[in-house]
Amino acid sequence: MKKMKLVMVGNGMAGARALEELLKIAPDLYDITVFGAEPHANYNRILLSPVLAGEMTLQDIMLNDEDWYRDNGIKLHLGKKIVRIDRVARKVVAADGTEERYDRLLLSTGSNPFILPVPGKELDGVITYRDIADTEAMIVASGKFRHAVVIGGGLLGLEAANGLRLRGMEVTVVHLMPWLMERQLDKTAADMLQKSLEKKGLRFLLQKETAEIVGRDGRVAAVRFKDGQEIAADLLVMAVGIRPNTDLAQSAGLYCNRGIVVNDTMQTFDPVIYAVGECVAHRGIVYGLVAPLFEMAKVCANHLAQFGIGRYEGSVTSTKLKVTGIDVFSAGNFGGGPDTEEIVLHDSVGGIYKKLLIRDNRIIGSVMYGDTVDGAWFFQLMRDGQSVAEIRDHLMFGQAHLGNAGHQGQNKAAAMSDIMEVCGCNGVAKGSITRAIKEKGLFTLDDVRKHTKASSSCGSCTGLVEQILASTVGGAYTPQATVTKPMCGCTELTHEEVRKAIRAQKLLSIPRVIDALEWHTPNGCASCRPALNFYLIAAWPHQAEDDPQSRFINERAHANIQKDGTYSVVPRMFGGVTTAGELRRIADVVDKYKIPTVKVTGGQRIDLLGVRKEDLPRVWGELDMPSGHAYAKALRTVKTCVGSEWCRFGVQDSTQMGIDLEKAFWKMYAPHKVKMAVSGCPRNCAESGIKDVGVIGVDSGWEIYIGGNGGIKTEVAQFLVKVKTKEEVLEYAGAFIQLYREEARYLDRTVHYIQRVGMDYIRKQLMEDPANRKALYERLIFALQDEKDPWVERIKGSAAHEFEELSI
Amino acid sequence: MNDVSTVAQWRRVCPLSEIPRLGARVVRTAHGNVAVFRNDTDEVFALRDHCPHKGGPLSQGIVFGRHVACPLHNWTIRLEDGKAVAPDEGCAATFPVKVEAGEVYLQI
Numbered sequence: 001m002k003k004m005k006l007v008m009v010g011n012g013m014a015g016a017r018a019l020e021e022l023l024k025i026a027p028d029l030y031d032i033t034v035f036g037a038e039p040h041a042n043y044n045r046i047l048l049s050p051v052l053a054g055e056m057t058l059q060d061i062m063l064n065d066e067d068w069y070r071d072n073g074i075k076l077h078l079g080k081k082i083v084r085i086d087r088v089a090r091k092v093v094a095a096d097g098t099e100e101r102y103d104r105l106l107l108s109t110g111s112n113p114f115i116l117p118v119p120g121k122e123l124d125g126v127i128t129y130r131d132i133a134d135t136e137a138m139i140v141a142s143g144k145f146r147h148a149v150v151i152g153g154g155l156l157g158l159e160a161a162n163g164l165r166l167r168g169m170e171v172t173v174v175h176l177m178p179w180l181m182e183r184q185l186d187k188t189a190a191d192m193l194q195k196s197l198e199k200k201g202l203r204f205l206l207q208k209e210t211a212e213i214v215g216r217d218g219r220v221a222a223v224r225f226k227d228g229q230e231i232a233a234d235l236l237v238m239a240v241g242i243r244p245n246t247d248l249a250q251s252a253g254l255y256c257n258r259g260i261v262v263n264d265t266m267q268t269f270d271p272v273i274y275a276v277g278e279c280v281a282h283r284g285i286v287y288g289l290v291a292p293l294f295e296m297a298k299v300c301a302n303h304l305a306q307f308g309i310g311r312y313e314g315s316v317t318s319t320k321l322k323v324t325g326i327d328v329f330s331a332g333n334f335g336g337g338p339d340t341e342e343i344v345l346h347d348s349v350g351g352i353y354k355k356l357l358i359r360d361n362r363i364i365g366s367v368m369y370g371d372t373v374d375g376a377w378f379f380q381l382m383r384d385g386q387s388v389a390e391i392r393d394h395l396m397f398g399q400a401h402l403g404n405a406g407h408q409g410q411n412k413a414a415a416m417s418d419i420m421e422v423c424g425c426n427g428v429a430k431g432s433i434t435r436a437i438k439e440k441g442l443f444t445l446d447d448v449r450k451h452t453k454a455s456s457s458c459g460s461c462t463g464l465v466e467q468i469l470a471s472t473v474g475g476a477y478t479p480q481a482t483v484t485k486p487m488c489g490c491t492e493l494t495h496e497e498v499r500k501a502i503r504a505q506k507l508l509s510i511p512r513v514i515d516a517l518e519w520h521t522p523n524g525c526a527s528c529r530p531a532l533n534f535y536l537i538a539a540w541p542h543q544a545e546d547d548p549q550s551r552f553i554n555e556r557a558h559a560n561i562q563k564d565g566t567y568s569v570v571p572r573m574f575g576g577v578t579t580a581g582e583l584r585r586i587a588d589v590v591d592k593y594k595i596p597t598v599k600v601t602g603g604q605r606i607d608l609l610g611v612r613k614e615d616l617p618r619v620w621g622e623l624d625m626p627s628g629h630a631y632a633k634a635l636r637t638v639k640t641c642v643g644s645e646w647c648r649f650g651v652q653d654s655t656q657m658g659i660d661l662e663k664a665f666w667k668m669y670a671p672h673k674v675k676m677a678v679s680g681c682p683r684n685c686a687e688s689g690i691k692d693v694g695v696i697g698v699d700s701g702w703e704i705y706i707g708g709n710g711g712i713k714t715e716v717a718q719f720l721v722k723v724k725t726k727e728e729v730l731e732y733a734g735a736f737i738q739l740y741r742e743e744a745r746y747l748d749r750t751v752h753y754i755q756r757v758g759m760d761y762i763r764k765q766l767m768e769d770p771a772n773r774k775a776l777y778e779r780l781i782f783a784l785q786d787e788k789d790p791w792v793e794r795i796k797g798s799a800a801h802e803f804e805e806l807s808i
Numbered sequence: 809m810n811d812v813s814t815v816a817q818w819r820r821v822c823p824l825s826e827i828p829r830l831g832a833r834v835v836r837t838a839h840g841n842v843a844v845f846r847n848d849t850d851e852v853f854a855l856r857d858h859c860p861h862k863g864g865p866l867s868q869g870i871v872f873g874r875h876v877a878c879p880l881h882n883w884t885i886r887l888e889d890g891k892a893v894a895p896d897e898g899c900a901a902t903f904p905v906k907v908e909a910g911e912v913y914l915q916i
Contacts, residue, residue, distance in 0.1 A: 440895075451895045457881075523830060523848050526870040526877030526884070549830040553868040553879040561879055565865040801826060806844075807836040808819040808914065 003031045006304065007092055007102040009082045009248065011036025013045055014277030014293035015108030016064050021301030023072055024489075025520050029305060032074045033100050035092070037081040040132055041066050044441050046290055046473060048135045049322050052163030056438055058132060063441040085252035087270060104304060107249055107260060107268070107275040111242040111288070116151065120213030125220040126236045129160045138237065142167035145234030149173075149223050151210055153180040155319060157239035158197065162323045164235070165201050172203040172231060174210065174223070176240075184319045184330040188346065189353050189369040196326050196351075205231075244279045244286055259286045264311040266300035276300045282314060289317045290473075294443065302492060307518060310492040318379050320372070320470050327471070329375035332365035332382050333357060340364065345396050354396060361389040373413075374398035376466040387758055413467035422464050425457035430468060437472045445469065460712045488527040490519045495531070495745040502539045509536065509545040524550075531746035534633070534669060538741050541783035548799065554631035557802060558790045559616055567616060568609040570630035571623050572666065575640045575658035575678075576604030582625060589622050603637030603675065605630065614803050620791040627791040629666065633747075635674045635737075638662040639687065643680025643697065652697025654680035657726060661695070664730055665737065667787040668780070671744040671753070674737060675710075689717050692740075692750040693733045698722075702729050706736055706762070707754040715751045718759055721767060735766055735776035742779075816904075821912040824850065832867040832876070837916050842903055843867030844912060845887055847874060853887035854905040854914055860885075860898025 006022075008015050011034050019032065036042075042064040050056040069076040077098060084093040091101045113128035115121055125145075127137050142148070142164055150161040153175030165171045173180075179190035194204055208229070213236060214222040224230045244259035255261045255269040259281030266274050266282075276296040278288055287293060292315035302310035318331035336342060336357055343356045350370070356378065357365040363382040368375050377398065381388060388395055416422070418431030436442060436452045448465055449456040455465040486492050493501075498517065507513045510532050514524060524532065529550035536544035548556045559567035573582070586606060590598055596610040605628055611619055620627075630636055638661045641647065643654030658678040668674070677686040678695040688694025690710035694717045696703045701724040708717025721732055736750075739762065744753035754762060766773050794803070827833045827846040834857055835842045841857035843866050851874070857867045864880030874887045884893040890900035904915035 521873060523872050525872050525875075526882065529870060529872065549828055549871065552870065557868070561865075561868060563862070563880065565863075565868075801828065801833065805834045805836050805841075806822050808821055808916070 004029065004103040005101055006030035006032045006104045006106065007100050008032065008034045008106040008108060009085075009092060010108035010110055010245075010277070010279070011038070011042055011076070011078075012108055012110045012277060013042065013063065013290060014110075014297050015106060016042035017294050018106060018108070018276050018297035018300045018304075019072075019074065020064075021298050022304050025301065025307070026305035027072075030104070032072075033077070033102075034069065034074055035077045035080050035082050035094060035098075035100075037079070038131060038133075039079045041069065041076070041078065043132065045131070046322075047438065048129070048132070049159035049163055050438070052135050052138055052160065053166045054163075060439055061441070082248060085248060085273075087252055087273075090272070103272065105273045106300065106304075107273065107279060108277040109245040109248055109275075109279045111244045111278040111286075113238065114241040114243050115238060116210055116240060118210055118212055120215055120220070121238075123213055123215040123220045124218055125234060126213060126238070129156055129237050129239050130242075138164060138235070139167065141235040142169050146170055147172075147232045148235045148237065149231065149233040150237045150239060151175075151223075152237075152239035152241070153177070153204070153206070154183065154239065154241070155181060155321060157237070159322055160237050160239055161202055162197070162200065164237075169235070170203075171201075172205060172233075173197075174205045174208050174225075176207065176209055178207055180204070180206075181319075181321075181328075181330075184334075184367075185328065185369075186334050186355065186367055189328065189330075189355070189367050192348075192351065192353055192369045193321075193326065193328055197323070200323075205229075242278065242288055244281065246279060249275065249279070257281055258284070264299075264313060265303040266296055266312060267303070274300050274304065282312065285314060287315060287317065289319070290443065291315065292317060307492070307520070309518065316379075316383050318375070320375070322471075322473075327368070327370055327372040329368040329372035329470070330366065331375070331379045332363070334365040334367045343392075343396055356395065358388065358392075361387045361392075363388060372470070373463075373467060376463065376470055386756075387760075390759055413464055413471060422468065423452075423454035423457070423461045425461075426453040428452050428454035433465065433468050434472050437469060442469075443473055458712045487531065488525055490514075490521045490524050490528050491517060493517060498532070499535050499539065499743075502535050506540070507536070508540055508543055510547055510550055530555075534671065534746050537669065538783075542786075548802075555633070556799075557613060557616065558627060558631060558794065559611065559613075560631040562609065564610075565613075566610045567613055568607055568630075569611050569616070569619055569623070570601065570605050570607045570628035571625035572628040572662075573605055573625075574662045574666075575638055575655050577640075577655060577659065578606075585623055585625070589619055592622070593619055595619075601630070601637075603630075604639050605637055614805060617794050617797075617800075617803055621795040626666070626789050633670055633672050635662070635665045635668045635670065635676070637675060639675070639677040639691070641679050641685035643678075647680060649683060650680035650697070651699045652680050652702065654678040654686065654695075654697050657695060657697070657702070657729065658686075660726060661693075661730065661733060665734065665780070665784070667789065668737070668741075668784055670737065670741050671746050672749045674740075674750070676733070690714065691717060693736065695729055695733070700724070702726075704729065704732050707750045707759075709749055709751040711749075713751065718754070720762070731773065731777045732766060734780045735773045736762065738776040738780040739765055742776075816915050818906070818913045818915050821905075821914050824852070824907050824910055824912050827852070827912065830871045832869075832871065834865070834867045835914060837914075839916060841865070841867070842914065842916070843876075844905060844914065845871055845876060847871055847887070850907070851887075852905050852907055852912055854903040855885070855887065855890050856901040856903075858900060859883055860892055860900055861896065866900060 044061040044063050047061040080094040082092045083095050093099050113130045148164045148169040148171045150157045151174045153173050161171045161173045179187045209226045211226045212224045220236050222230050223233050246256040249260040250256050260275040262275050262280050268275050277293050296312050299310045299312040321328040340357050340359045345354045352370040355367045366378045416430045422430050455462045533550040553561050593615050595608045599607045601607050638658040640655045640658030644650035674692045676693045677688040677691040679686040679688045680697045688696050690708040694705040703722045704720045705717035706720045709715040832843045832845040843855050843857040845853045857865050859878040861883045864878040868879045869876040875884050883896050890902045892898045906913050
């Protein structure tokens with residue numbers, strides 16, 4: 001099988017990312033040749049500003065050095081500009097005559113800075129701000145000259161001006177429009193930004209149009225405006241916009257309008273020629289930020305690898321200014337119109353301004369100045385098109401889960417020093433995160449998780465990590481799209497799409513899913529397999545194949561693995577009620593098997609810790625108690641108070657209600673652990689307010705609360721319904737849990753699920769449609785029918801290989 | 809005269825069928841526990857049952873392709889050479905292992 005030849009023209013961030021993605025999924029499909037006009041390999045263009053500001057060096061911002069190309073068998077031609085594409089002979093020709101044949105061609109020619117067509121534009125000292133050469137020229141000039149003028153008050157112009165100022169120059173920013181960054185900011189935010197930048201020593205001339213660049217001895221000396229004013233300039237930086245570089249594509253007869261026109265699979269009008277990056281016009285839009293370019297790169301790689309899934313459907317972008325100490329965030333549309341509403345918070349003395357634009361209960365844009373903590377969250381709500389109707393009254397005050405317990409109440413990444421701990425699980429300080437982002441060229445939360453481990457365990461510092469990421473990479477930052485995020489690296493499909501396919505195509509085993517849905521890997525990975533296994537048994541109870549090798553060890557061994565490789569055993573005590581006989585048996589087992597620690601858990605059970613794996617079946621046998629499922633993504637405990645049976649205040653028999661709930665739903669697997677509680681009066685001693693399902697007895701019946709959480713993200717449960725009878729409690733609780741089992745993503749707790757679909761939706765499913773509620777409840781009861789107690793099965797000897805060691 | 813106990817020899821472990829596909833068995837040896845893996849194409853691999861990160865028992869991890877994910881903190885370890893997948897760094901010792909006539913042998 002002869003490999004196909006892939007040639008890439010242009011060696012910037014978008015193209016190199018496409019190659020990385022391609023090598024990940026189809027490393028042996030192509031012989032790859034790359035032509036780059038610049039003498040450097042692929043570097044991180046968005047970090048040129050920190051280089052200019054003296055915060056980083058060129059070496060720091062290389063993304064793929066020449067070794068990377070060599071190690072991956074890619075032929076790299078640096079400093080060679082392709083001048084002709086011969087589409088008939090399928091070859092490209094460089095200026096020096098080098099030719100290369102192709103089967104597939106990838107154009108990633110980027111864009112060129114726009115040069116104002118004014119007299120004097122070719123003088124020495126007139127430069128643009130686009131690449132390493134420009135940055136180096138600016139650094140050299142700052143050492144020799146004093147007066148810098150930057151034309152263009154957009155993102156790039158301001159970053160250039162800030163860098164030159166830090167290098168000691170007197171800088172004036174000239175801008176044609178009435179306020180700075182007019183495409184990202186409204187006037188209020190822009191005025192605040194201008195004031196802060198003036199404090200840093202920058203000068204501004206707004207609404208000024210350049211007429212002429214005045215030279216002396218061939219070098220720039222001054223700038224003259226149309227109103228006759230003139231200012232001194234020894235260095236002039238033009239940052240007035242970029243133009244997609246379409247010359248090559250046009251000369252080859254490819255259709256271009258603003259950029260090279262591509263379809264949703266990044267193909268040009270010649271289907272063997274692909275294009276990605278800033279040179280592209282996709283659905284009429286040209287993107288100049290890194291995040292969308294990476295999305296394009298991924299789709300393009302997918303198509304080149306001959307996977308038929310993955311389409312690029314355009315991006316919503318956000319902007320952040322990379323000027324140290326100034327927080328500006330903007331996303332989407334901020335102009336407004338007759339059908340939009342605004343929510344504004346403005347504290348001009350405190351230097352804080354936030355504006356949200358809302359249409360049809362959805363955020364369509366946001367501008368933030370001074371406090372951008374929630375920028376990522378707003379952006380996510382906007383990208384996901386999530387309704388904010390329910391949270392509107394406190395939307396402006398942000399997502400209160402950032403930096404909860406254990407993070408010293410830190411909620412502003414910018415205010416943190418480098419030595420402050422961000423991730424309490426893995427002990428990662430802010431400095432390690434920013435260093436990794438810069439040195440390793442990280443762009444996404446997943447990258448940061450992989451390289452630093454921050455936010456990779458419990459996730460409670462995720463918001464903080466996202467903020468640090470946003471302020472370090474600026475406009476390249478994209479919060480994780482929750483709606484379109486693929487399940488894992490093995491597929492492009494989302495959790496929802498996979499669940500739908502399992503139901504629609506009646507897939508009954510993991511190999512069937514992997515085969516039917518064209519997974520990129522032969523047997524998935526440690527992240528998708530447990531999810532698929534649950535999705536299968538949730539969709540097709542009693543029919544789907546439950547694969548123990550796809551379950552996490554806890555669910556395979558039916559005990560919790562501990563740090564030393566021993567296990568812990570938690571026998572079930574329905575409703576937290578036990579007997580002398582059970583306690584005696586527990587005590588005897590502890591003595592006989594020398595179990596080192598016996599502990600009472602938060603869920604009113606007894607935990608035996610430090611049991612050796614091979615002892616588990618015997619320990620279970622001698623305990624003679626049901627499995628407590630404390631190891632599983634399943635119903636764990638129903639916590640109760642003593643209720644009306646004993647308590648002076650109890651108005652309902654909460655203990656019995658808890659026992660009934662637990663007996664009805666135990667053995668139930670779920671997307672994540674499920675905890676319940678029943679209190680016998682509104683004093684709520686069983687803490688029903690922080691459980692997935694909490695029940696509170698009142699004089700006239702029971703109140704049911706859902707979506708509470710006491711763990712990672714402390715969240716108070718929300719009121720669902722008040723009912724009169726025990727049967728109704730079971731039906732509502734069961735129906736809600738079944739809805740969660742059928743629709744939540746694996747490893748989402750009920751709180752996350754409710755946040756995603758909204759409480760209104762849950763009410764609609766459960767309250768407005770009694771038939772649907774009953775059907776949900778019955779589906780749960782059917783799934784639990786004849787479900788075996790895993791401990792009893794193993795005592796009888798099933799899956800014995802799991803517990804026996806071999807010896808030689 | 810060689811002391812027999814210090815010379816690595818091929819020793820029979822168990823029939824291949826007793827190692828679950830996409831799973832592992834723990835073998836007790838004089839050199840500590842060894843995890844013997846079997847993937848879905850019936851390749852077998854043997855690693856010291858000790859993750860380079862914090863000593864987790866790799867035998868208990870989820871096996872996929874030629875990898876295993878450590879059950880303690882989800883490090884991915886390559887089965888052929890015991891190396892952690894980047895960006896993690898570390899290595900679990902490997903042992904020669906083979907299948908003959910349906911029986912698994914370990915050289916130790």
